[in-house]
Amino acid sequence: MSKNLKLKAARAERDMTQKALADAAGVSRQTINAIEQGEYNPTIKLCLTICRVLGKTLDELFWEDEEDETL
Amino acid sequence: MSKNLKLKAARAERDMTQKALADAAGVSRQTINAIEQGEYNPTIKLCLTICRVLGKTLDELFWEDEEDETL
DNA sequence: ACATAGTGTAATATATACTTGACATTACAT
DNA sequence: ATGTAATGTCAAGTATATATTACACTATGT
Numbered sequence: 776m777s778k779n780l781k782l783k784a785a786r787a788e789r790d791m792t793q794k795a796l797a798d799a800a801g802v803s804r805q806t807i808n809a810i811e812q813g814e815y816n817p818t819i820k821l822c823l824t825i826c827r828v829l830g831k832t833l834d835e836l837f838w839e840d841e842e843d844e845t846l
Numbered sequence: 847m848s849k850n851l852k853l854k855a856a857r858a859e860r861d862m863t864q865k866a867l868a869d870a871a872g873v874s875r876q877t878i879n880a881i882e883q884g885e886y887n888p889t890i891k892l893c894l895t896i897c898r899v900l901g902k903t904l905d906e907l908f909w910e911d912e913e914d915e916t917l
Numbered sequence: 918a919c920a921t922a923g924t925g926t927a928a929t930a931t932a933t934a935c936t937t938g939a940c941a942t943t944a945c946a947t
Numbered sequence: 948a949t950g951t952a953a954t955g956t957c958a959a960g961t962a963t964a965t966a967t968t969a970c971a972c973t974a975t976g977t
Contacts, residue, residue, distance in 0.1 A: 794952095803935070805936075806935055812955075818889055818963090838894070839894060875923095889934080
């Protein structure tokens with residue numbers, strides 16, 4: 776899995792720390808970090824929560840332009 | 847969790863059965879059924895795969911207009 | 918009446934999302 | 948030099964997404 780730099784950027788745009796976003800989304804800081812690092816594959820519900828916190832859409836933060844992905 | 851009727855509709859629009867979508871997405875039929883029934887909360891990666899199969903965006907199939915959600 | 922396709926559902930098993938607690942590093946204050 | 952805030956990472960545990968097998972129900976076709 777590849778890093779989610781769009782998320783990192785959106786967070787920066789709001790001047791929020793990983794912890795602040797984690798608290799606002801109701802998850803642990805490690806979870807946000809792991810998502811940004813591409814270490815795992817969040818659930819859609821968590822993605823939606825993050826989108827609402829950051830004022831972005833799913834497509835803006837989580838759409839991936841294919842790449843092989845070796846699913 | 848509430849049912850995903852948008853997914854069911856998009857599948858119908860393509861005249862695909864749950865099994866056909868499951869095969870195309872590389873998951874089991876029960877997984878597709880459970881998502882449509884709102885029994886669970888798919889990962890973003892699976893959502894992306896489903897979107898590509900059905901030719902829809904994440905926002906079209908998985909955006910939810912808040913509702914409490916009791917996360 | 919029988920077969921078959923599509924769907925909903927249940928039980929058990931496995932992979933993995935997510936938690937908690939902890940430690941290291943960098944950078945920026947004082 | 949010391950403190951602290953932000954980030955990255957690790958290890959062990961819990962919750963849940965997903966697989967597999969199986970069964971029931973409704974249509975529709977023969």
